Amino acid sequence: MFEQLVGGTDTRPSSFERALSTALLDHPRPLVVEVVHPDPAVGWEYVPVRGGGTGHRPAGQDSAPDDLADLRDVLDAGIDHLQRAAAATRAIARLSAVVATSLAEFARCRPSESFDRQPGEQGAMSAATRNARPAALSEVSEWAVDEVAPSLRVTSTAAGVQLAESVVLVDRLPGTLALLARGELTPAHARQMVNVVGPVEDDGLRADIEAHVLGLLDRKTPPQLGDCARRIVLRKDADAAARKLVTAVRERGVRLHDRRDGTATVSLDLPLPSAAAIYRALETYAEDARADGDERTKQQRMADCVQDLILRPGENGMPPVTVALTLVATLETMLGGAEPGQVEGMLVPAEMVRELGYTFGLMPRPAPDVAGLSDGGDGDGAPAGPECETSSDPDPAPPPRSGPAPAPAPVQDRALDEWLALARARNEAAVQEGLAGAEQAILDGTWVDGELRALLDVGALIGVRDLAGTGLAHRPRIAVVDRLRGSLIALTDAAGIRRGAGLGPPPATDGYTPGAELERFVRMRDRRCRFPGCRARARSCDLDHRREWPDGPTAHDNLWCLCEHHHRLKHQAPGWRFEEADDGGLAITTPSGEVLVSHPPRFGTDLDIPPF
Structure with missing residues (x-):
């Protein structure tokens, strides 16, 4: 708009x-x-x-x-420069493959058993240092990094990272290395594969996942490829993903990084739901802090709010804020499946999805066993429908009605409310019982650290119950999805499903501004800016008319999400064209004549385009 x-x-x-x-x-x-x-x-x-x-x-x-200059001469000269840059990028990729192969071969020439003192010998590497080394360098001499660093003119830390990535790429991801050697993907793409697919332990499974992900490479940016790989790994190696989640949460912490320019970066590693809630709260504080004449950027105001909240608590007069997080999960995930979910558009393991479902009363928590550690059983209830989406963005108040007063809420609605209340009560009882059992297990010495035994373990580590005042602002919405295409058909709720209402896109709005239901549907469908490669989330995007209003209607098939930058690009940048593609997608023609086609991300599938 x-x-x-x-x-x-x-x-x-x-x-x-x-x-x-x-x-x-x-x-x-x-x-x-x-x-x-x-x-x-x-x-x-x-x-x-x-x-x-x-x-x-x-x-x-x-x-x-x-x-x-003649305009056409300028155009041709610019294209030549761009093509030269693209060719150089492919050459850099090919040389990066040479670097990786050479470093991996160098690592083989520095076996730890020949160069290092072995554990137990005097002067050997400490156990803590050994455990902190990358797994890929476990059989490589600890001194190898000290040879690489001066040769490549990088720090020891950077040399260690590059050496480990090279070993993983060459030894565990041959398909990725081959594409890199041909210049068909960039070093940044290869790094995503190393970080996400490389850690998969089973050789056959890792090869299967690598082939699957590379088959979907197409024109993905490195972050898009990383998300695709992460989703496939979470689905196909769910048990390992759950173990990694527990390990990652145990490694949570706050770290200080000197930027060497008089400033520093404070990084906070937390479970994703908590981190997302903190970030959204800071966004709200920063928005409230904006005043006329304030030239600070949003990021600067957020940084200042952090200082005030931590260093001057009680002195800033900032009121509590309410933030809204969106959870997207399939029904199968809620019932125990391995399909990962999303929190604020970021992938999370199925274990975390179910824990959030228990915490917010979406379904009753399975009772823990006598030891306080459940066997990982699934919940006995969940909202109906193929996809469940919750958002605490409150619905706007309905306009005043004329005529008779509306009928009382249907019996089914009251029954759903009662079921949710019962689920929350059962959840709280299970939490208290489980925590008591866990405490006793620790006292008895029967708690096995590092072993994922129950969803309760994850819940206790995630700490979502420590977020005071959290809960659902309204009942969960259900996304009805075409399972073959993965496209959104409708966004309704359990009561609407039972009444047979709302099983289709919301109707068009008479006027320029879309109604609340239509806006919610479009944002849920697109989830990010529709410009290819843009990662801006839909909640911060504008809803743009494909065909300008009033020539085009304010309807779901004439609206798409564009971030402010790409919205301005569409209307202001010379040489760009935004049109509807033959298959209904967004076709963007660049000034160089290249046509980029964008579709909404699919639900429950890794395909970026309709399969037919």
């Missing part, structure tokens, strides 16, 4: 912009040109240039300067 962003400003293109657009559209391979901003003190006028189109010159100048 960019028209509202610009308010009362005149958005009509100038004569120069119209001429530039004409030249770009007529050119077989258009490219962005540099637009010179005129000096307001001088003024500009637009004149014809060689080859058609218009140029610009200071007002009063009789002829265009000799060095005024």
